[in-house]
Amino acid sequence: MDFFLQQLTNGLAVGSIYALIALGYTMVYGVLKLINFAHGDLFAIGAYLGLTLLTAFGLTRFLGPLGVVIVLALMVMGLVAVVGAVLERVAYRPLRQAHRLSAVVSAMGASIFFQNALMLIYGARYKVYPHDILPKNVVSLLGVEVPLVRLLVLLTSVLMMVALYLFIQKTRIGTAIRAAAIDQRAAKLMGINVDRVIMIVFLIGPALGGAAGLMVGLYYGQINFTMGWMYGLKAFTAAILGGIGNIPGAMVGGLLLGVIEAMGAAYLSIAWKDAITFIVLIAILIVRPTGLLGERVAEKV
């Protein structure tokens, strides 16, 4: 039982990061029906920017750990959001009217570009965050010892997700985003500035991705320029698992994916872990072809 709970917390911690990145995929997809393959690289940019800002300003000298993290998070999220918005403007907007696969190629081009830009700027070696920022306490939970940071990661992700959910459900901009997601033309007719909505989506999604990058950097310490691919693919999987375009779906999908991975490694095979994850995903999709929370509308004929 201890073993199971331990693995569950392991999975949830990884899954919460997947979920945070998955939100960016799912939001963009909801409005544009575009799989932003460069999203994983925005996440990686967040991780690198976090490191640069942390060392450049020497924040640790005049702020406590919490202060450092908050200031850093705000700066990283802001900067990555700008990168995301520029990406949208340059690489996606000219393709808005084209076939949706055209934008996929553009997204892949952007992904290659970002990844190699990171390599050229920061070098190909691993970069490492300083170790002394986060507390090292271990807390006992239901008889399982869990590092405090691990809980904080989980907590922060969930908080961000809840905040996003409330923002989408309760605010005017959120309503506009939902309207544009359902029918862009109709939204336009109702006086919604769809370009602005898309811009906002491309600010929020990358900001969350950047925050996830910062969290990975702070928590795991090690970052490298190819990390965007791996996390991007996992997060995309999570978004699909939950039902792409669906915000609670991305959260559920992310957490579940993390747990499936941990359980696969725990009870089946470690070497086959990623294959097991995909097999579970395929099995779920065979039963529920539009993901766990995806809408299943009988096609209108």
Place this chain on the structure above:
Amino acid sequence: MSLLQLQNLTKRFGGLVAVDDVSFEVPQGAIVGLIGPNGAGKTTVFNLITGNYRPDQGDILFEGRSIRKLPTHKIVALGIARTFQTIRLFPKMSVLENVLAGCHCRTHAGAVAAMLRLPFQKREEAAALAEAHAELAFTGIEHYADQVAENLSYGNQRLLEVARALASRPRFIILDEPAGGMNDFETAALIRIIRRIRERGITVLLIEHDMNLVMEACEHLVVLENGANIAEGTPAQIQADERVIEAYLGVEED
């Protein structure tokens, strides 16, 4: 014998009963109209016949044989063709290619035959082309053959759907609001085409809101309201039917 028999057909979507215990028959060689206010379940009935939806209860017999469980393409192969209420052409393909889609189920050449250009494949292809051109001529849109389908006018797109349906050599054709979006002149031409379809020995079942067309073209009408079959008979009988008038008037009051 009736070509098509619907027996106690019921279809639910969640809590909504879209089609409620509907039964009627379409006699061989007839032109039958299915009418009723919006949301009465007419298109759902069509989708049940063509296998796009599965009935929750009841059965559909075509030439005495149940087709309730067959996939759509097999139903087409048996001889039931249809057009769609919301026009569903292959928009980026040429008008001719759209009609060739209908020829598909009467031809057989597969991938290997195509790569090797076997003699039977060549013959078949030539025959299909001739047939497609003939159906375009039949519906009067043959000069648009090389145009891209999405560039046609609304009325011609409707006719193209009819031509595509006819190319599958049906014995029974289902037209879902064929006159939708047509002007009077086009509607008159459509009525002539529907009659000539019947002359070819093809039984017609249609949904239409244009009462002139329905009264002029159909010999037999079935009226649906809220998913239920409320009346049936000749146009004259239906025009005199209290319940039908009520149903239509009731809608207009909303």
Place this chain on the structure above:
Amino acid sequence: MKDYRPVVYAAFCVLLLLAPFFLNAYWVDVLNNVGLYAILGLSLNIILGHAGLFHMGHAAFYAMGAYTTAIINTTYQIPVLWLMPISGLVAGVLALVIARPIIHLRGDYLLIVTIGLVEITRIALVNNIFGITGGSNGIFGISRPEIFGFRIRRPEHFFFLIWGFAAVTVFLFHRLENSRFGRALNYLREDETAAEGSGINTAHYKLIAFVVGAVWAGMAGNIFAAKMTIIAPESFNFWESVILFMIVLLGGRGSIPGVILGAFLIAGLPELFRQFASARMLIFGAIMIAMMIFRTEGILPPRPRRYPAPASGGGEGAS
């Protein structure tokens, strides 16, 4: 306007044919890679371009063909080229088995499942499934192909094998496109419901599209194994699938000349940029975005099919 495309195509073929006599081994080998990618791109084009199925796992079928060749050749010493149809067959049968349960998935859901397929395949190869794939070391010592006693060894030799096969592929796939089969794939790409409603067995055609694409990818895998003499799982990773995906989309979905041009761009450009060393992929990424923005439907989108004019002016009613 005069149609000058035949002239361009002819000039391209002549130049290509002469290339090995003027280029050094390296550039010939670059062309060989382009040729392999062209064959793979054309096979993916059937699935992605014509049938419109979002398939991002083509490297899996490529791997199955390459490994079939490698395993049989190194265990039973059967000449490599004889194994070409077998490799195609194995990939085709596996495609049939794998695609069957997932074929009803739509759009992006199919996309992630096919990505999963290529990842599962790679992980299986790395973990030395059934003890026959050699794990991450791969399989080495695959023999060189021979045609009538002539040993194909140098890049110039492979050039003719690869581009010869590419030519056969273009010839056959051109016919396939302009047939009942090719049209059926397009119908289901344009509107699946309307296609089914016109009497087309859409599930069947999706499956066959997968099988045809897989058979060809498997045969390309055979040539790849013969050319490399060693194959390893990393040659068939997700990235390889992405490259193939981009070749089709960049060149033009459903267009044979487009896909070949796509192969030249995606497999050839990074070679031209070698002088930029570490920055070459950066430039490549930027160029991909630019190309897509300026040619949103691909660089050479397909042209409408042409049909012979009707024999008579069209008569009354068919039956």
Place this chain on the structure above:
Amino acid sequence: MKKMLLLVLLIGLLTVGSALAADPIRIGLMAPLTGAWASEGQDMKQIVELLAEDLNAAGGINGRQVRVIIADDGGDPRTAALAAQRLSTQNILAVIGTYGSAVTEASQGIYDEAGIIQVANGSTAIRLTEKGNPYFLRTCPRDDEQGLVGFKALKDGGFKAIAILHDNSSYAKGLADETRALLQKDGANIVFFDALTPQQNDYTAILTRMRAANPDVVFFTGYYGEAGLLLRQKMEMNWTVPFIGGDATNNPDLVKIAGPTAAAGYRFLSPPVPQDLDTPEAKAFMASYRNKYNAEPGSVWAVLAGDGFRVITKAIEATDSTDRDKIVAYLKNEMQDFPGLTGEISFDEKGDRVGDLYRVYEVNAEGKFVMLP
């Protein structure tokens, strides 16, 4: 397309032309400058370029300058075959590289046919030198040799329950397999044997499972990035089992990733790196490297590429010839205990490096690598 081809033609002709006109001795370097192993490849490039610069500044080889021609193999066999084709048209005498056995193998035949000497640096698979390929040598040890060292270290440590973890790369798998085979023959109790997936940051699920198997030592044969994370996450779990690693963890970044506390006490087996050698060659190299790049050299594999360059240039100098057979004969037969950057270098008839190469290192409390006697 036509323009494209013309361009291809033109560039092709240009490269041939420039190759013929060259006068300096041309040596190739094939390295993964992009892709998953880019960090290794970039390090290889830095080191070989530095050595070439220093050599040329000192007057070259018997008065002739050396030019290094670099090709990116992307860390994958297909690209490597292309890179090898490219280098073999560049009129090079020898090539250094590359990293990864499968990648090296894809290029072996091409260099062999072109008659180019190849000195691999990070390709430990046994079979590479078992083919009777006369022009192939390597500065790195083979899997079986290191397997033996791994086995001895585990046996000497007196461990009863051993966990072995690799990462499914051909190098790590090879080492893990060799070590396991020797341990099993010796009757040791292997309680865990599995592979992690590299570059995934979170290995807690694996550590938790490994802990449940209750080993008293973990032998990790993979790379420093993962090793650092494993050590760090192991500490977070309050798990104190000792870790031993292979030479792919010989990289100072390991301590940066794990943190000095978590890394302290970690041991690994590796050829010595120049930091730990007090030969004049190693000292000169370190001074030059620090001066130019303001950093410590990264992995031992990159340094082994540097050694590849040094033995080749040494052989050309000693034989005063660019005849391949003479050079190879010198390397295999005459050169004994050449002072390399990773200890003394000699080659056997197969082209394998011989000699007792391995040292055991331990990370001390300050996070420095200390060579154990």
